[in-house]
Amino acid sequence: MSKDRTEEFLSTFKKTADFVKELLQENEKLRYQVASLQEEIKSYKEKGVGIDAHAQCIAKIAELEAEKSEILKKIREVEAENKNFAEKYIEVEQENNNLANLYIASYQLHSTLNFKEVVQIIMEIIINLIGAEIFVLFLLDEKTNELSPIATEGIELDQVTNVKLGKGIIGQSAKSGENYFSDIIPMFDSFNQDNPIACIPLKIKEHTIGVIAIYKLLVQKSTFSELDYELFTLLAGHAATALFSAKLYTESERKLSTIQGFIELLTK
């Protein structure tokens, strides 16, 4: 009985000893881990990481947000600038096209000294570049002070009569040398010579030599454009000089052939 108790005691003692041994080992392990963690914390603190890292991240985010809004602002500015450039490009393109039209009109007007051809070119410019359907080209006869129609479009020449200088819209425009434009372009009903929608005096300096009177625009055209006004300015000067030079040249040619004929007659 005593032997049994002794064995039991020894067994319990052994188990307790093992348990204590295990506890000590565990304790050693934990001590080691605590030491490692303390070392690690110490190292992070030295590097500046730790509680400050969160604050640093927040600061960095704020900095990036500010940078982002600055970039977005710059993108918006660039986009606005881009739009501005695109608009300017369209304007320049339009101006370029207008200049091309003016250059061609001017080039054509001075491309011949034949009076009929100059008249034809003026008519072409008014039809094709301005877009007029009914119009009359008058020339001033300085002897009678009357404007005589020399070419018409959309109406027969014999339907147009001479206009006295200073009389009516056309006569006034020729006398004053000022362009006339009707405030509104009315629906065309029938041809009324005294009621043009535009009158352009053809002038060499301040001297009027004729008038273009426009009565109706083409169906697809409802009003005059900026380019039309520039073409009118061009026509006022260049068409006048072209007509005047061609007229002088034609007259001189005629006189020359008369003189030549006369000389031939005398020398025979």
Place this chain on the structure above:
Amino acid sequence: MAKIEILVVEDSPTMRQLIVFALKRLKDVNVTEASDGVDGLKKLSNHKFDLMIADINMPIMDGLKLVSLVRQDPKYNDMPIIIVTTEGAEEDRKRGLALGANAYLTKPVQTTQLLSTVKELLKLQ
């Protein structure tokens, strides 16, 4: 690279010069001019064109007759045709397109409009 060949059939020298001036702004384009429909047909029979621009009101042969004759020629079945005219009424537009024109522009024509139509029909950038 072969040049794009364009035929301009227009009786008005001013208008013709304006169209040619505009077309020369395109890259690698060669423009041939004709002063009426018959002249246009002659030039079409002598040369292969990629596109034709024609007026309607012309002496000897008008633009509509020219378009209908061109469309009867198998050689020019697919050639794009642009009509540039003073005739702005809707029935004129319909007639021009029905005869085989691909585009119908009215005078006074804007250079930008003409060039964008040419580019579109020739599938240029």
